[in-house]
Amino acid sequence: MNARLRDVAEHAGVSVRTVSNVVNGFRYVAPDTRTRVQASIDELGYRPNLAARTLRHSRTGLIALVVPEIDSPYFAELAARTVRIAQHRGLTVLIDQTDGDFERERLLLHGKRGQLVDGVLFSPWAVAPADLAARTDTVPLVLLGEHDGPAPVDHVAIDNVAAAREATRHLLATGRRRIAVIGVQPRTLNASARQRLAGYRQELEAFGLAPVVDRERPVRRLHRSDGYQAMLELLDSETPDAVFCFTDQLALGAMRALAERGLSVPDDVAIVGFDDIEDGRYSVPALTTVSPDKDQIASLALDALAAQGKPPRSIIAPHELIVRATT
Amino acid sequence: MNARLRDVAEHAGVSVRTVSNVVNGFRYVAPDTRTRVQASIDELGYRPNLAARTLRHSRTGLIALVVPEIDSPYFAELAARTVRIAQHRGLTVLIDQTDGDFERERLLLHGKRGQLVDGVLFSPWAVAPADLAARTDTVPLVLLGEHDGPAPVDHVAIDNVAAAREATRHLLATGRRRIAVIGVQPRTLNASARQRLAGYRQELEAFGLAPVVDRERPVRRLHRSDGYQAMLELLDSETPDAVFCFTDQLALGAMRALAERGLSVPDDVAIVGFDDIEDGRYSVPALTTVSPDKDQIASLALDALAAQGKPPRSIIAPHELIVRATT
Incomplete structure (x- = not known):
């Protein structure tokens, strides 16, 4: 029988939460505690269960973050933060890029990822509102970036x-x-x-x-x-x-x-x-x-994915103007 | 019964390869053909099988690319190219980052990803050669970046x-x-x-x-x-x-x-x-x-993952000095 989180906690003499913190790679665990928990994990042969509890109907514990280009610095920075915040929630993020290609984005709306992930965060580039309305896939979807008019799904953007x-x-x-x-x-x-x-x-x-x-x-x-x-x-x-x-x-x-x-x-x-x-x-x-505020965008988008509330909401993340030397 | 690639090809009057090209989002398919194939895919309700054929013992069609920081431009650019090249091989790339954290890297060597992916491309930051030697996980692993002395796995680097x-x-x-x-x-x-x-x-x-x-x-x-x-x-x-x-x-x-x-x-x-x-x-x-040559690094690393030859090899990708205005 596989060791459970609880077995590791008992063996190491710590709380289940602490084991979870170590397993999820959180930074703020005392080094001594981390070492002790790791020793118990190794001794018991515990393997973290990737299936997360934070999404309804979670099957894989995976979510997809789909952006036009991962090598665009904005998306790279947003992806880095999304991965970090999702890790803290026990979710693994599969990052994918569409190259802003219309067909690739259209495929995404029609379930190319459906078998694999519990939810999709999607920053569209080429598809139009009509393409979103014609969506046939049913996996939870949250749009990143602004959207005109009423949308059939939640979206997160700044003002x-x-x-x-x-x-x-x-x-x-x-x-x-x-x-x-x-x-x-x-x-x-x-x-x-x-x-x-x-x-x-x-x-x-x-x-x-x-x-x-x-x-x-x-x-x-x-x-x-x-x-x-x-x-x-x-x-x-x-x-x-x-x-x-x-x-x-x-x-x-x-x-x-x-x-x-x-x-x-x-x-x-x-x-x-x-x-x-x-x-x-x-x-x-x-x-x-x-x-x-990229941390807030990532965090609010993950919240929206977990909640999947009806009716769809327009969620606004904060921003600020940072004055440096070019003005 | 689910429609197969072959059914779509027959329905659209094209080769199986063309359907595969459309499904994988390759760029060089004539727009007319793409439209016809897409119509057949929609009509037959075909869902691409994500399980790839390019890795031995492929189960999920997923590989992981694990880097210290996805928002470091070098890794972002390498990741973008890896995703593109892998897509052409029918593989989905799960990009993950360790923040260069020793424990996260160590977990990786001991199978944190083992249940999920068919192979791992890993750019290490914090772990030492001894940690690699102590690796217990058996999923195919290829290291990105230079490595001193004999390594137990393939690695791809420039000179x-x-x-x-x-x-x-x-x-x-x-x-x-x-x-x-x-x-x-x-x-x-x-x-x-x-x-x-x-x-x-x-x-x-x-x-x-x-x-x-x-x-x-x-x-x-x-x-x-x-x-x-x-x-x-x-x-x-x-x-x-x-x-x-x-x-x-x-x-x-x-x-x-x-x-x-x-x-x-x-x-x-x-x-x-x-x-x-x-x-x-x-x-x-x-x-x-x-x-x-980031394209070559990505391509050679994917080759190495697919081949998993013994004994482990040191694979050298090309580089060049580009002289611009700072010298």
Whole structure:
């Protein structure tokens, strides 16, 4: 018969919770206790049961986190935190990426993962609201990122309109008037870019400035190369005195283009990014950015997966504007 | 009865391979064909069988990629490529991170993943060779990164000694003589840092220069903050004319410290990094770096997992020095 958690606890003379803490790799277990529990685990041949108790109808103890690109720093940082927080809840996270491919995302909505996991956290890129509505899979699903209108499932996002207004207000407050944006996106399920654009426009208008279409630059993807290219195109029509980029990666690419054109940040052009990835903390100059609370996003998404409440909710995670040296 | 791959192929009038390509999300399927196959999949209610055929004794079609930190850009980029290449082989990759925690890594060697996956790709951080030798788990394991001496399992790495010699040679060839290194590491299973230090010393000596202990700077981790701190400490004792950093993250942190001290890169101090992460391609100035072939590392590691040959092999992936603007 296999040893149970309780057997290990009894053998080591600690609580079941302490054994669980050791098994789940929590950091805050005293080294002595950890050693004693580990010795008992080894002696009894205990193998942690991967099936979690935190999800209803849990079968595998696995959840999937599906993002467009795991090598995008924002998603990498969000994934790292999701894995850590899920571990603390006894869940194993299978991270997968779609490359933003429409068919791969569509397959996901129709049960490609259904046999394997107890729930899916999904950050969509290519699918549209209609694709979500046509979903046939029944495994619990929580969307990451903003979503327009009523959705059939819970989604977790920050208030992108408010965040974009704060970023724009900050640029206006530092005297900038020709403020461009980089990162306008086509219509898909993920509405973050649209809401950031809306927030930017609202704040300009509240200040008495009319939005200028030429200053709203679209990108195909959110890579540094897209930000670089969009910045060069922007400079070919006019030199703005500030650019609000919808991701830090776009901002870092834009900063590279400005450096190549001999323009100084922030003296000639101020830059605000979005995401607060580590790169921006160490760029020269360090990047002012909107910082979504990634721990809260991960935690709220895991809560939503466990609760699977009806009707579907729009769950808002906190954010803050972090002012550094580019503004 | 569940529809099989063959049923879908017959229904759509295509080969089984084409259906498999669509199911696995490969990019190079004609849109018309993809649509037709998808229609057949939907009509027949076919669900792809996740159990792969590429691993012996495959049960789950899952493999684990275990890295210290998924939000380290090198590991994020390696993970993204591993997922893509594995998908093409019909394998699903479960990405996990240990936070470089000794106990978590030790648990891994003793079967924490054993029930779940068909194989493990493991980039160790904290465990030592003795811990690997004491491994009790029997699931196929391939190590990523360099390993000293004979190992009980296959490992895939680049030739770190040769790569470090090339980086050092490049700095010598551009006239630098006071070349420091940042990234010296304690003794663990992962020997990459030791081999990079060895290569640096060998090249200095081949050039007739004696290594200077004060110029060999240790770090606790490989984050930008560690590179930043190490660079400040280096500058407190002397100003080197070049620094070879054992990762790009260390290099980007070091560049930040140089900027704060008013030193110019590369005029005052040349910098070479290691890993070729995207950040370094867009930093100002763009970072010269050793570029490991991450696609090859992922591909060779998956090959090794599938082959599980005896005796264990040391598998070398290619690398190249990419010269950019910091040297």
